Amino acid sequence: MSTGVSPGGDLRSRGTAAGSGGNKKMLASNILGSGSSRAEYYRVRNEQRPVPVYSSMQYKSAPSKVPxxxxxxxxxxxxxxxxxxxxxxxxxxxxxxxxxxxxxxxxxxxxxxxxxxxxxxxxxxxxxxxxxxxxxxxxxxxxxxx
CATH class of the missing domain: 1.20.58 (Methane Monooxygenase Hydroxylase; Chain G, domain 1)
Structure with missing residues (x-):
């Protein structure tokens, strides 16, 4: 199984039937090119990523006291x-x-x-x-x- 980067910038599996959609499991040895590491990485779906919440108050600082x-x-x-x-x-x-x-x-x-x-x-x-x-x-x- 070889890996590549699609034009959209995400990792895709090539040459396997499992490479079409869903959570993709990739071995670190495939990415790094060495067979010694066996850590597994899963692709996070868009709906699982947290949506950042911004407030205008986070950009306002409290008045500083004079030192x-x-x-x-x-x-x-x-x-x-x-x-x-x-x-x-x-x-x-x-x-x-x-x-x-x-x-x-x-x-x-x-x-x-x-x-x-x-x-x-x-x-x-x-x-x-x-x-x-x-x-x-x-x-x-x-x-x-x-």
């Missing part, structure tokens, strides 16, 4: 990151006297400032866009630490 702790943390990261970046860049360019700061603290200050600045500003931006009601922005996009 104030996360927003305050993002503001803190933005402010401290901006301060560290600015101070590090001014020390590197020579505009700030390095008598008060050891010169080996410049690059760590810039790197730490960038690490704090980037996520802080990103989350403040998302919070502002969600607050102003821009489409595609929601307070659900900000992690909540409650």
């Amino acid at each position: 104030w702790k996360s927003i305050l943390l993002a503001i803190f990261l933005s402010v401290v990151g901006t301060t560290l970046l600015t101070t590090g860049c001014l020390m590197l360019s020579g505009h700030v006297d390095v008598k008060h700061f050891p010169p080996n603290r410049t690059w760590p200050m810039i790197v730490l400032g960038a690490i704090m600045f980037i996520p802080g500003v990103y989350h403040v931006r998302v919070a502002l866009m969600a607050w102003w009601g821009y489409e595609g922005y929601s307070f659900d996009d900000i992690p909540d630490y409650d």
Whole structure:
């Protein structure tokens, strides 16, 4: 018994009398080409398939609450990151006297400032866009630490 795919896309049996209608039983060895697997598969009729039920309520989301702790943390990261970046860049360019700061603290200050600045500003931006009601922005996009 050989199997094939009909133009409609479903599996049909060829060359047997049992290949005409009804539930068709196919062996996995026929499909996969190996005789070691003996699992049996049955074709499900159209009337046995469940009909999906859709409701317009499943596409509506509940109003999200404002994650104030996360927003305050993002503001803190933005402010401290901006301060560290600015101070590090001014020390590197020579505009700030390095008598008060050891010169080996410049690059760590810039790197730490960038690490704090980037996520802080990103989350403040998302919070502002969600607050102003821009489409595609929601307070659900900000992690909540409650």
